[in-house]
Amino acid sequence: MIRYECDKCGRRLDADDPRHFIVKIEVYAAATPLEISRDDLARDHGNEIRRLIDQMSQTDPDEIENRTYRRFRFDLCGECQRAFLTAPLGKR
Numbered sequence: 001m002i003r004y005e006c007d008k009c010g011r012r013l014d015a016d017d018p019r020h021f022i023v024k025i026e027v028y029a030a031a032t033p034l035e036i037s038r039d040d041l042a043r044d045h046g047n048e049i050r051r052l053i054d055q056m057s058q059t060d061p062d063e064i065e066n067r068t069y070r071r072f073r074f075d076l077c078g079e080c081q082r083a084f085l086t087a088p089l090g091k092r
């Protein structure tokens with residue numbers, strides 16, 4: 001049997017435990033709608049792509065993920081699930 005631990009308090013949880021809850025969180029950059037002009041289409045995108053690749057090759061991969069997309073998964077016991085629902089961001 002697969003056993004889990006509450007990621008908040010450390011309590012042991014069975015996979016089929018009715019007091020076992022899973023929290024999934026996605027964090028990503030809010031995007032604004034793109035507006036493409038004729039000037040945008042006429043630009044040399046090759047240079048811009050090369051500049052971005054060069055910039056990314058010098059940046060820590062974790063930092064790139066932090067700026068774009070992160071996904072988290074937590075296992076919680078019933079008590080910690082109720083506390084999470086009361087204040088998901090840690091404030092009331």
Ligand SMILES: [Zn+2]
Binds near residue numbers: 006076
């Ligand atoms: Zn807990």
